[in-house]
Amino acid sequence: MNAHPSPIQPIELKGRMILVSILRLHDADTHRLNEALDARMREAPELMRDMPLLMDVEHLTDISEEALTQVIEIVRRRGFKLIGLQQGAAAQSIAARTALPLIVLGSKGGELPLRTTQPPQAEAANESPPVAHKDSAPIQALHTASLVVNQPVRSGQQVYARGGDLIVLGTVSAGAELLADGHIHVYGTLRGKALAGVRGLVGAKIFCRRLDAELVSIAGHYRIAEDILDAERGDNRLVTLAGETIDISEI
Amino acid sequence: MARIVVITSGKGGVGKTTTSAALATGLALEGRKTAVIDFDVGLRNLDLIMGCERRVVYDFVNVINGDANLRQALIKDKRTDNLFILPASQTRDKDALTEAGVEKVLDELSQEFEYIVCDSPAGIERGALMAAYFADEAIVVTNPEVSSVRDSDRMLGILSSKTRKAERGEGGLPARLLLTRYAPERVERGEMLSMEDVTEILSIDMLGVVPESQSVLNASNAGMPVILDEESDAGQAYRDAVARFLGEDRPHRFLSTQKKGLFGRLFRG
Numbered sequence: 001m002n003a004h005p006s007p008i009q010p011i012e013l014k015g016r017m018i019l020v021s022i023l024r025l026h027d028a029d030t031h032r033l034n035e036a037l038d039a040r041m042r043e044a045p046e047l048m049r050d051m052p053l054l055m056d057v058e059h060l061t062d063i064s065e066e067a068l069t070q071v072i073e074i075v076r077r078r079g080f081k082l083i084g085l086q087q088g089a090a091a092q093s094i095a096a097r098t099a100l101p102l103i104v105l106g107s108k109g110g111e112l113p114l115r116t117t118q119p120p121q122a123e124a125a126n127e128s129p130p131v132a133h134k135d136s137a138p139i140q141a142l143h144t145a146s147l148v149v150n151q152p153v154r155s156g157q158q159v160y161a162r163g164g165d166l167i168v169l170g171t172v173s174a175g176a177e178l179l180a181d182g183h184i185h186v187y188g189t190l191r192g193k194a195l196a197g198v199r200g201l202v203g204a205k206i207f208c209r210r211l212d213a214e215l216v217s218i219a220g221h222y223r224i225a226e227d228i229l230d231a232e233r234g235d236n237r238l239v240t241l242a243g244e245t246i247d248i249s250e251i
Numbered sequence: 252m253a254r255i256v257v258i259t260s261g262k263g264g265v266g267k268t269t270t271s272a273a274l275a276t277g278l279a280l281e282g283r284k285t286a287v288i289d290f291d292v293g294l295r296n297l298d299l300i301m302g303c304e305r306r307v308v309y310d311f312v313n314v315i316n317g318d319a320n321l322r323q324a325l326i327k328d329k330r331t332d333n334l335f336i337l338p339a340s341q342t343r344d345k346d347a348l349t350e351a352g353v354e355k356v357l358d359e360l361s362q363e364f365e366y367i368v369c370d371s372p373a374g375i376e377r378g379a380l381m382a383a384y385f386a387d388e389a390i391v392v393t394n395p396e397v398s399s400v401r402d403s404d405r406m407l408g409i410l411s412s413k414t415r416k417a418e419r420g421e422g423g424l425p426a427r428l429l430l431t432r433y434a435p436e437r438v439e440r441g442e443m444l445s446m447e448d449v450t451e452i453l454s455i456d457m458l459g460v461v462p463e464s465q466s467v468l469n470a471s472n473a474g475m476p477v478i479l480d481e482e483s484d485a486g487q488a489y490r491d492a493v494a495r496f497l498g499e500d501r502p503h504r505f506l507s508t509q510k511k512g513l514f515g516r517l518f519r520g
Contacts, residue, residue, distance in 0.1 A: 157412075
């Protein structure tokens, strides 16, 4: 027995939320892929650099091993941090060949076969047993306590409302970041970033008394300041997700 | 017990040391016994602005390390009664500022002084955090331009979480803003943020607005706190700020351009 245990633990396990983007590939043609990525990077080079990325390969049918290696190489060379493949039938067979982990995300439900120990069979997977469902169920709007912040959120500060809504009574400065599993309400001016439904709640919304944001995001879909029109900025705004586009409207 | 005030900003070159010298001198002129400490270890400036650089023997770090006692290190101001300066060390770096050491010096000063003004270095590293950690309130110095305002915003966030007051759960540090180098004609031309813009962005009370003025540079070069230049607009603005700091309600001046006629030109210089 050690009579004087060190106060410093050898490891620490900390929960951290990061925003992961999904790169959905519709085409394995490396030339076209290169062009498309170039175009995107010109739009927002800062945002793209070191962006954590999941690849969704469900729309690629029978891709050759060589082509796949090339695609992964292209994506990595662009500076994206490829962290894995989004779970799916096609991904399962590809994962084995690429040493990339399969990652299950809370999704819109039913779109992806859920994790199962059975060999991938789309039909069977859709009717997977409840146990499997529980494992990867999308986040529901379970009502947990909202987090209320009654002072300004300043540049460099980050507030995360885990499992619920985030209500900020003051102003959110440029360089500040709000994250919530549910909705986000800002009763001052929103100048920083606001990410609602960060664990996949597509029905999450952002309400603000005045919108002048650097970024708004719902369930991983986002618009950066450059994509927010002057006409969309202003008083009493509501940000919602319609399909795959972020809508900004007046309340 | 003394009241400890930190003069901070995040960004460098916005007027922290000028403000520390002005506030400390202003408080002393009002009969409050005041000590002003230069926390900018390694880049000391306050002694120059206060015009006492030739009388520095021992410094803040010497006191922390026990090489000298506080009485030996404190420099009595020659122009103003009730005012003492604790200069920074030029040869050490900011790691010499230990939490226990800073606390000991502040505790000792608190026995004797009514106000302790801490002149923070720029940045958000150790020196700046130490200057703010034990404070009772903060004055954030900002220039009316976006990068300075953003850095001040960042600093306000730090003041609300990384001070002793915040760690004890007594809430964030009360902070007020001092807007310096304000040029009304540039505001009117839309080249500079207005006082209203800055107040709105930072959601914080305004302690004072000090106009851009040649007199600030002249005073620094002469080693005299600008607040002693009663003729200058900057000096008067600092007097107003000190009065507000002590609880007086004074309107903000020097916010609009003054149309100088021939008479004005002749007599104002």
